[in-house]
Amino acid sequence: MTIRSVIRGVGSYLPANIVTNEELTKTVDTSDEWIQERTGIKQRHVAADGETTSDLAIAAGRQALERAGLKGEDIDLFVVATATPDHTFPATAAKVQAAFGRRGVPSFDVQAVCSGFVYGLSVVDNFMRCGQVKSALFIGAETFSRILDWEDRATCVLFGDGAGAVALTAEQGAGTTVDRGVLSTHLHSDGNQHDLLYVDGGASSTQTTGYVRMEGREVFRHAVVNLADTVKEAIAANDLTIEEVDWLVPHQANKRILDSTAKKLRIPNDKVIVTVDRHANTSAASIPLALAAGVDDGRIKPGHLVLMEAMGGGFTWGSALVRM
Numbered sequence: 001m002t003i004r005s006v007i008r009g010v011g012s013y014l015p016a017n018i019v020t021n022e023e024l025t026k027t028v029d030t031s032d033e034w035i036q037e038r039t040g041i042k043q044r045h046v047a048a049d050g051e052t053t054s055d056l057a058i059a060a061g062r063q064a065l066e067r068a069g070l071k072g073e074d075i076d077l078f079v080v081a082t083a084t085p086d087h088t089f090p091a092t093a094a095k096v097q098a099a100f101g102r103r104g105v106p107s108f109d110v111q112a113v114c115s116g117f118v119y120g121l122s123v124v125d126n127f128m129r130c131g132q133v134k135s136a137l138f139i140g141a142e143t144f145s146r147i148l149d150w151e152d153r154a155t156c157v158l159f160g161d162g163a164g165a166v167a168l169t170a171e172q173g174a175g176t177t178v179d180r181g182v183l184s185t186h187l188h189s190d191g192n193q194h195d196l197l198y199v200d201g202g203a204s205s206t207q208t209t210g211y212v213r214m215e216g217r218e219v220f221r222h223a224v225v226n227l228a229d230t231v232k233e234a235i236a237a238n239d240l241t242i243e244e245v246d247w248l249v250p251h252q253a254n255k256r257i258l259d260s261t262a263k264k265l266r267i268p269n270d271k272v273i274v275t276v277d278r279h280a281n282t283s284a285a286s287i288p289l290a291l292a293a294g295v296d297d298g299r300i301k302p303g304h305l306v307l308m309e310a311m312g313g314g315f316t317w318g319s320a321l322v323r324m
């Protein structure tokens with residue numbers, strides 16, 4: 001017997017304001033054709049003035065809790081994965097906890113940029129497997145629009161805002177891959193690659209928030225290799241075959257990265273959940289937003305085996321294998 005962290009409900013929230021590629025061409029030297037051809041992105045959601053990461057997180061969290069049949073008072077742990085917190089401190093998760101009317105239980109943020117969802121899921125899973133908590137609300141939420149240099153065409157066309165959430169409870173499992181819940185997580189980082197994808201500001205360096213800077217081609221090259229490796233690692237650790245995976249739910253950075261990774265792994269495209277065309281790259285929110293999209297349209301069903309993978313600034317990368 002073993003404790004499993006079971007996803008009971010999935011929720012999502014996207015700001016109402018949609019910005020198309022065409023609209024971006026009015027302010028930056030780019031084209032709809034270039035963006036679609038190089039990234040697969042057609043549009044992104046952008047938070048309204050005054051709409052914060054915690055607002056997005058709370059909306060997604062509320063839906064996940066409702067669908068799980070849980071209330072804020074039932075939750076033992078609040079975690080938010082974000083690189084765009086409302087404030088330098090306290091954690092955005094503290095605001096989320098307060099919004100759900102809960103006191104006393106732990107709340108904190110996880111910062112692993114675009115890998116934030118797999119990192120955070122791993123943290124929550126370890127809390128549950130140790131028996132320290134019996135329930136958790138875990139949210140990936142970002143307002144990347146706030147840290148984009150809207151004059152830098154190499155980055156501003158790539159990102160969007162949004163939030164996705166999962167409500168989890170600890171259940172007894174048999175300890176096999178037939179169990180529902182998180183079956184494994186694998187995390188990696190290489191801080192030597194810090195300067196290939198970073199924000200050029202921060203409390204202790206510039207006392208400003210800063211803007212996203214990226215060597216896109218280099219990040220792309222590392223992404224395809226690292227993502228394929230971490231998927232293979234998850235499959236091998238669980239003694240499964242790639243054919244047994246029902247859905248690949250990747251971090252949504254670029255359609256070409258999704259296609260190259262799927263091809264490298266011999267996963268057919270119709271087993272890959274793709275939202276990058278509608279959401280662009282929402283960093284820590286992209287996996288739970290894609291998961292919610294697959295659940296909402298009925299493709300991802302209870303019992304399905306879902307493999308999540310992500311790569312982001314740091315570099316950080318990793319995977320999570322979950323039976324829904």
Ligand code: UT7
Binds near residue numbers: 220
């Ligand atoms: O989520 C975290 C992980 N992030 C990623 O995984 C992102 C990884 N990287 C990428 O997705 C791609 O590298 C990009 C989409 C960022 C760029 O695509 P690329 O095919 O690697 O293009 P490039 O950077 O090599 O640039 C090709 C050309 C350049 O012009 P020259 O030097 O060939 O004349 C750029 O200046 O495209 C130009 N360019 C643009 N043109 C029109 C760059 N951005 C734009 C733009 N519109 N928005």
